[in-house]
Amino acid sequence: MKTAIREKAESTTSLVNPIITSVIRTFESMLNCSPKRISLEVKSGHSPKYPLSAIVGLTGKMSGTIIFSVSNEAALEILSRLVFEQADEITSEVCDAVGEIANMIAGSAKADLAHLNLTLSIPNMVLGENHEVLYPPEVTTPMCIHFESEIGPFTIEFGFRD
Amino acid sequence: MKVLIVDDSGTMRTIQKRCLNKLGINDIDEGEDGVKGLALFRANNYDVVFTDWNMPNMDGLEFLKEIRKGNTQVPVIMITTEAEKARVILAVQAGVSDYLVKPFTPDALKDKLEKWVGCHV
16 A cells, blocks of 8 residues: 555646746746746645646646646736737737647647647636545645736646556 | 748647748738648648647648648648657658657757748748
């Protein structure tokens, strides 16, 4: 039993660094921004920290979900930095821009996890205070990585099952 | 110079279009998936095609294969998150002309577009 738990923990840990690296790579390349990882915790509850979530599914030798959660202010700044257009509220263009960053984060992590032979879903966007995203019951330890950046704080959540 | 951009993300289409505009290319059509891209491709004559890989309805690889069925040599450049060697080989086997992995720096995009549209800023 202890071996199974250890293997599960090691499996989760092996995902953390590729995801952090992909976040930094994507932000630096696309947003001219250098995010800093603040903390890593086991996710509790079903609500992502911020009101706009981009959800990308991954399937392959493992399957799971990556959630990029941002504040409205950070989302507006992402649009501005990507396409040099301003928005005062969350529009479909803002959601598309945030979804594209999530797609790049997941895609870049996928490349560093090539041995898992992962395939990405098209990003889905969820908007609203306290919205909930449920992981499949087989995902026992979804994780949440907190970042700070010039465009504001954001989180990356992920949960995988073998 | 007539260019086709196929990507389901309006953001990505805008980024590429702005870069092409800076290179003096303004005759640009856009498709949001492979199906629409293929319809545009069959109805027009393009000098260069830029396409994403992961798109609904018809992905970029199928779109590329459909283009190559027509025995055309038009340059098709994939701009995609699909960076694994096995995926790149699939694209090369299907006849892709060049490849740019997302995320990219502004200079990397400019260099790639400039290479294929043959213009200079």
